[in-house]
Amino acid sequence: MSTRPTLAVFKFASCDGCQLSLLDAEDELLAVAGAVDIAFFPEASSRMLPGPYDIALVEGSITTSHDAERIQEVRKQSRFLMTIGACATAGGIQALRNWGDTAEFLQAVYARPEYISTLATSTAIADHVTVDFELRGCPINHHQLVEVLSSLIAGRRPRTPTHSVCLDCKRRGTVCVTVAQGIPCLGPVTQAGCGAICPAYDRGCYGCYGPVKQCNSESLGDHFIATGSTPGELVPLFRNFNGYAPEFRAESDRLARRAEGV
């Protein structure tokens, strides 16, 4: 019998990009695969063992009543449950339906909406079960994933950086796109992990790693308004891949109210 920890990967409403990140860790993949017992990872293997599992990676958000039940079962089967990516940690881009009329959305996409069963909302995994660790990003960074898995295998509690993207730009020596070009950028309120790539490519951060702890989204929103943006333009900036994360949600709702003059 193997004493290696068992690893399982579960998918809910998602694009598969976060679990693909594991296969994208080409240099470390075979080492990781050797250090754990991949018990359930349908995307990569047909060997599918029943639970319980030591480490479960959960990708995707909850959008159907069936998935709402399934996540409970996954939780029961998993000793350490880690969510990977913005879908699982904040509801993902599909959470835009939470501000809309899902029945009308269905009608817009499907000729026969009655064939489709879905919930009115897309919600984070933590809204349904206890989550032991969250790895942020849309998509997650595979270096972070490998590091977190290595910590878990070694029996250590994983840690990820808690500073903002803004700080990583300074470390990289990227000229600030907001200061130099007046581009609205979510770097100051977004958690690091991506490597601060957007400003290095001459565009503003769109927050795909979600809100950094104790971020002040409201003052950033006000700053953009003071420097010429309209509240209406700024709503979608806060309301995208992590739009339903509480801090970003509050700010986009505030900006939307201001845009409507409420």
Add this chain to the structure above:
Amino acid sequence: MTEARTIRVEAISRVEGEGALHIRLQDGQLAEVQLNIYEPPRLFEALLRGRALEEVPDITARICGICPVAYQMTAVHALEAALGVSISPEIRRLRRLLYCGEWIESHALHIHLLHAPDFLGYDSGLDMAADFPQEVNRGLQLKKHGNRLLEVLGGRAIHPINIAVGGFYRAPRREELAALIPDFEWGLQAAIETARWVATFTFPDFTPPYEMVALVHPDEYPFNAGDLKSTDGRTVKMEDYEREFEEVHVAHSTALQSVRTAGRTSYFVGPLARINLARAQLSPTALRLADELGLEQPCCNPYKSIIARALEVVHVYEEALDILRDYQSFRPSRIGYQYRAGAGSWATEAPRGLIFHRYSVDEHGKVVTAKIVPPTSQNQLQIENDLSTMLPSILHEPDDQVALKCEKLIRSYDPCISCSTHFLKIHREEIPCRPPGV
């Protein structure tokens, strides 16, 4: 007395899956085959409405983590058609280079980690690594090159951030791209070895009469420009796509299923369709190799898609090297535009086949409607038809063998990564029932 029998191939590889197969037999005859693609609907076409058109490449990328570039490329071209923007030759070349990166990454993954295990009898590429370390490592290296290229040009491999309507946010510097050349020179040779290796596999004898469809262009291999050509000889202009192909919503699927409008027949898209329709446009090395390996012209064996994929990897390495060697940074990296109300559509070739988008936008640059037809929904009916063709000859076999053979056939289409691994569990039910009216 008639007898109905149902074979269910459930998608419970995970706690619940994305794909299932239902087979119904009546009096020992195959009555119905349904490939049930079950993905919780994420309603992209609805949620895009009202968003700024600049956000469309970022948002549509999130439809698929395996081929985000295909969604981004198709979206920006369709939106540029709506805005009346013409891109520069430099931007066009850089977009081809970007697509090369995605094809390498996606094909190398499918060939080495997902598909080869079917021919060699393993559960996964990772298990295969113990006995085929050289081949698996070669596959991982190739995949890594594709990802590296996407990182340099797109900012990151999954959901690149540098793709804009009108071009790129920033054109890379010459040195950034030139640094990739040594890896790509190695990769071209490695890709040739992979193609020779997969050509030695044993392929089931299965060649249904297909109608294959791909984008063709007089002087380049199918990527993001051209007309749609069919193996039945017809050519369709890109803007007439919606007249010739129609999406239907079938009860067993959350994916809409595409058919030829005339006759409601299935069609086949993907690497094999491209090679059959554009073999002459393959790069010199890929073309010589196709002949050396004796790939039929045309080849209608879906299992041989792995050879087509491997030849395409050779092609894209060679094309990428040409672009990398000639590259000079340029300005503007992005063509400007004025908002105007209008509509535009476009088709490109994703790694797994033709992809089509149409958008209408308003005078404020907001999306009014969006329509997105991914490759898998175009192949879905063809896969069902293939299963109907194959099943009668294997129904006498034990359940696990029937399931395995169905899976292998489905996987040869590389339908999407979550459907393309071993996910089928089979149940057989024999339900005696009375004939109607008795």
